[in-house]
Amino acid sequence: MIAKNVLGIVYSNSYDSNLNALTARRTMGSVPFGGRYRLIDFPLSNMVNCGITKVGVIANSNFHSLMDHIGSGRPWDLSRKVDGLTMLPPFTPTHADSNNRIDTLARIMEYISHSKQEYVLLMDSNFVCNMDLKKLMSFHSGKNADITVAYCTGGAPKLYNQAVVELDITGKVTSVGIDVKTNDDVNYLANVVLIRKALLERLIGDAQSYASVSFEKDILQKNVETLNIYGYKVDEWNCTIDSMETYFAANMALLEKATRKSLFNSQSPVYTKVRDDMPVIYGLSSDCKNSLIADGCQIEGTVKNSIVFRGARVAKGAVVENSILMQDAFVGEDAKLNCVIMDKNTVITPKKVLSGDKSYPLFVGKHIVI
Amino acid sequence: MAKKTECIAMLLAGGQGSRLGVLTKNIAKPAVPYGGKYRIIDFPLSNCVNSGIYTVGVLTQYQPLELNDYIGNGGPWDLDRANGGVHILSPYQQIEGTEWYKGTANAIYQNIQFIDRYNPEYVAILSGDHIYKMDYAKMLQFHKEKDAACTIAMLEVPWEEASRFGLMFTDDDGRITAFEEKPKEPKSNKASMGVYMFTWSKLRQYLIDDENNPESSNDFGKNVIPAMHEAGERLFAYGFDGYWKDVGTIDSLWEANLDILNPKVNIDLSDNSWKIYGRGTNAAPQYISDKAVIENSIAAAGCEIEGKIDYSILFNDVTVEEGAFVDYSIVMPGAVIKKGAVVQYAMVAENAVIEEGAIVGENPEKCDDLEKWGVSVVGAGVTVGKNAKVKAQSMIAEDVKEGETV
Numbered sequence: 001m002i003a004k005n006v007l008g009i010v011y012s013n014s015y016d017s018n019l020n021a022l023t024a025r026r027t028m029g030s031v032p033f034g035g036r037y038r039l040i041d042f043p044l045s046n047m048v049n050c051g052i053t054k055v056g057v058i059a060n061s062n063f064h065s066l067m068d069h070i071g072s073g074r075p076w077d078l079s080r081k082v083d084g085l086t087m088l089p090p091f092t093p094t095h096a097d098s099n100n101r102i103d104t105l106a107r108i109m110e111y112i113s114h115s116k117q118e119y120v121l122l123m124d125s126n127f128v129c130n131m132d133l134k135k136l137m138s139f140h141s142g143k144n145a146d147i148t149v150a151y152c153t154g155g156a157p158k159l160y161n162q163a164v165v166e167l168d169i170t171g172k173v174t175s176v177g178i179d180v181k182t183n184d185d186v187n188y189l190a191n192v193v194l195i196r197k198a199l200l201e202r203l204i205g206d207a208q209s210y211a212s213v214s215f216e217k218d219i220l221q222k223n224v225e226t227l228n229i230y231g232y233k234v235d236e237w238n239c240t241i242d243s244m245e246t247y248f249a250a251n252m253a254l255l256e257k258a259t260r261k262s263l264f265n266s267q268s269p270v271y272t273k274v275r276d277d278m279p280v281i282y283g284l285s286s287d288c289k290n291s292l293i294a295d296g297c298q299i300e301g302t303v304k305n306s307i308v309f310r311g312a313r314v315a316k317g318a319v320v321e322n323s324i325l326m327q328d329a330f331v332g333e334d335a336k337l338n339c340v341i342m343d344k345n346t347v348i349t350p351k352k353v354l355s356g357d358k359s360y361p362l363f364v365g366k367h368i369v370i
Numbered sequence: 371m372a373k374k375t376e377c378i379a380m381l382l383a384g385g386q387g388s389r390l391g392v393l394t395k396n397i398a399k400p401a402v403p404y405g406g407k408y409r410i411i412d413f414p415l416s417n418c419v420n421s422g423i424y425t426v427g428v429l430t431q432y433q434p435l436e437l438n439d440y441i442g443n444g445g446p447w448d449l450d451r452a453n454g455g456v457h458i459l460s461p462y463q464q465i466e467g468t469e470w471y472k473g474t475a476n477a478i479y480q481n482i483q484f485i486d487r488y489n490p491e492y493v494a495i496l497s498g499d500h501i502y503k504m505d506y507a508k509m510l511q512f513h514k515e516k517d518a519a520c521t522i523a524m525l526e527v528p529w530e531e532a533s534r535f536g537l538m539f540t541d542d543d544g545r546i547t548a549f550e551e552k553p554k555e556p557k558s559n560k561a562s563m564g565v566y567m568f569t570w571s572k573l574r575q576y577l578i579d580d581e582n583n584p585e586s587s588n589d590f591g592k593n594v595i596p597a598m599h600e601a602g603e604r605l606f607a608y609g610f611d612g613y614w615k616d617v618g619t620i621d622s623l624w625e626a627n628l629d630i631l632n633p634k635v636n637i638d639l640s641d642n643s644w645k646i647y648g649r650g651t652n653a654a655p656q657y658i659s660d661k662a663v664i665e666n667s668i669a670a671a672g673c674e675i676e677g678k679i680d681y682s683i684l685f686n687d688v689t690v691e692e693g694a695f696v697d698y699s700i701v702m703p704g705a706v707i708k709k710g711a712v713v714q715y716a717m718v719a720e721n722a723v724i725e726e727g728a729i730v731g732e733n734p735e736k737c738d739d740l741e742k743w744g745v746s747v748v749g750a751g752v753t754v755g756k757n758a759k760v761k762a763q764s765m766i767a768e769d770v771k772e773g774e775t776v
Contacts, residue, residue: 035655036671074445255657264654266687274446276647278639279406279670279684280656286665294655295407295671296640308655 001137003051007117007197010043011104013060014124014191015159018242021363022343026065029057029125031247032326032344034254034263035294036310038069039241041272042130043123048076049268050133052121054083056111058104060090075271086111101215102207105200113201120200124191126159128250129238130263130270131192136232140194143171145230147199149220150192152234154185157242163189163216165231173229176221178214189216190234199227237262248341248361251307251324254292277310285316301331312342315350322358340364373453375488377510379423380481381414382474383498384431389619392749392767393719398430400498401437402623403702403720405630405639405646406670406683409440410617412648413503414496415447415456420644421506423494425454427484429477431470434460446649459484473588479577485570493573495566495590501626501637502563502614503644509567509608516544519572519603520595523565523610535561536591538607546605549596560607563614566590572603613637620765624717624745627683627700631666651703653686661692670703677707685720694724699731702750711754715762719750725772728754732762 012029022031029040040057047055055078059066072078073085088108105112112120121133131150140148149165156162164177164186180186193215195203203219212218220229237259239250253259264270277296282288287302296311301318308314312325317334325331329342332350339356340363347369348354354370356362364370387399394402400411411428418426426449430437437458444456459481461470471477478485478495485493492513494506504523513521524538537558539548550558576594580586586593599605613636617623629635639646653672658664664679672687677694685703690696694707697714704721707713711724716731724730731746744763754760755772770776 257657260654260657269652270654271652274650276446276645276650278646279668279686281640282664282667282669282679284666288658288664289662290660291658292655293658293669298640304660 001119001141003134003137004053005117006052006119006121006137006194007112007115008043008047008052008055009105009108009112009120009122010040010047010055010057011101011122011124012040012057012063012066014126015242016062018126018159019244019247021244021365022247022341023062025062025366027059027062027125028241029059030063030066030069031125031241032309033128033247034251035292035307036275037270037272038066039125039128040066040070041270042128043125044076044078045268045270046129046131046133047121047123048078048271050137052133053078053080054086054115054117056086056088056108058088058108060104063087063089069273071273075273077271100213102204102212102218105204105215106208109201109204112197115197118197120195120197122191122193122195126241127190127192127238128241128263129190129234129236130265130268131234131236131238132268133192136192136194139171139232140230143230144228145194146196146227147220147223147229148194148232149173149229150190150234151187151231152190152238152240153187155183156180156186156188157240157246159240159242161214161216163220165189167231171230171232173220173224173231176216176224176229178217178221187231187233188240189220190238190240192232192234244341244361244363245359248324248339248358252305252322254307255290255305275310283316301333309344318348324361343368346370372487372489375425375454375490377423377492377494377506378425378427378454378485378488378490379414379418379494379496379506380427380429380478380485381411381418381496381498382477383411383428383437384434384471384477385497385499386432387499387618390623391620391765392747393620393623393717394433395749395767396433397436398432398434398498399618401440402617403685404501404617404623405627406668406685407650408639408646408648410501411437411441411498412447412646413501414498415441415449416644416646416648417502417504417506418494418496419447419449419647421504421508421510423506424449424451425488425490426456427459427481428456428498429459429471429481431461431477434458440649442649447647454488457484473593474590475577475580475586475594476588478573479581479588482574482577485574490570493568493570495568497564499618500564500614500616502610503612503637503641503646504565504610504614506565506567509565512608513567513569513606516606517604518567518606519569520598521567521606521608522546522595523563524560524607525563525610525614526559527561529556529559532556532559532561537561540607544606544608546599546607549599551591562591563610564591564616566595567608572598620717620745620747624700628681628698630668630683631681651686659692662690697733716746716748716760718748719752721751722748723753724748725754725756725758727757728759728770730754730760734762737762 012027016023078085283300294310300316301314311328315333343366383400387394443450449456537550656673659676669684670686676692677690700717759775
């Protein structure tokens, strides 16, 4: 399979409601992550790095910040005359339901059908991974599969219609469970699906005629015996974001060297919008330990075990621990923060003390001044 | 035919910068890294864009590969445009024979056709080896108000340094009355910054006349501007009072980098109203480990820092291992400083490796003979072996063996 022959489709609103606070004014895809990224950078970069040249981004609601981030697709090299990136906003005036994947795909079927690509790769925005999709593609061809789904092993994410699979020794999916209630390790799907376009068209058409809504239930589970559905195990470090807690933990995981090595490497970079900030400035009294700091930050105070996004500033005497400061956040002099997530453009005025817990980080919403 | 453009810029970027030694072995001076994530040429290019000049010819000659690659289609500076944009202009073959750019004026002369395509009223001539933020639009306004043939940007320098510059004398109106080139005993402290605004119809004629003069060395400062002055053209000095630095030498490049850390120096790179653009690297944010100590320094994306950093500039993707110490130094992209190594008062070029326990550079305060003190430079890709020592003022182009002192 040649990557050029694969059409990439990314859902930007995947499970928005699981991250209520962060997605109040944005899509899951435009949720900031890891100091300088937005979640959608991962699926987009994965696709581009394996050679996919045409990507459609499905946006159902709240997508202004996403459009601002993606622009013409240039950072991902997807601003092209042939193929390239297309935003796919809803074109019915009624609010589109992101949980209704079948309807969402039916809505963009014209775009899919008109693409010259023979295969379609579907990805979600809440799956953080630097994944080698070339391997997934050759797995698909090697198994002569109808559908290949990527899975990870571990505790299943708490997502709507989360699919869990059982596989035989060859990797063929033998059963699909939905919302399985267990605390054991399972093989859960990462919602990375590779499928021949003609088959997708037929399956979506059929499902629609039965007014089905769930891709997992009405396509995967229903056809597990009639189609060759194969499971591909994701080797790379990954995280499926299903709550504020996992979002916080996934960010903090970047403080581990192994995570950074798996997620960021020069041969398959994660691309994002360029901001042209200057490098980080560390002041005379700065004390920075075990933290990830992005360009444009000015650190005068103490920062420990934290993720600091582009353009954030920590004033003299301030202490920031176990926290996430998003773009252009400002922590005033002698303020103290522990387990706090500061959204974009937030301000903590001098001497304030804020504290949350690792299992329940305190969230300060966009543009709020405390 | 391109659309008529009021003002275009020509950026002289062909110089070798031989005084930068190993730093310009394989790259032209304007491509030399500066300030943690920039190249010198980002400054004039960003100034152009921020001043509303969207047509820029970049004249290259010496080792253009890296520079051409860096500029590319001009996208990072928003200079990939339907009309105008950035153009790399290298010497080319002609019916009458091929010539290298003989001098700064000849370089522009050879590209008269390029300039004429845009039929500009004014042409800014800039050089690719200065660090400064300047609004050329204001200078153009001044040029128009004075009805000048040529306006030269002028900076008042400290008297003790004046003898290093081309100096100007002006009358009360700002009109230039005389020039003095690097005099031993300066009588003026008004230095030329090497930034010129010309009325194109005038300059065009003087360039042709200059080319026809076999005696001329085809240089703006030596020939064209004096010729205009002698002919009684209206030449004006435009005063500039911001930060400006010629980074033509190792010492000045080192100083200019550290100037960013000096609160008394007015070169604010974080100013959003006058951004300096550059081609980014897609590196991840930098990681500062729990063993690191980093103070009063600048570090760019992709760095992994476990050692101690003080008063230094680290470019992208630099690794400083545990126990290593970087002090008063400039460390360029991809360099690795291993455990226990010391880099002080030095510049370490791209992808150089300083092995464990090596010492690069000397602290002038601990140096017996200050005459022999100077910034040490390690060239691109060079490895300084374990426990080796690189003395003050050394410039290293080849690998240094384990334990050796150079």
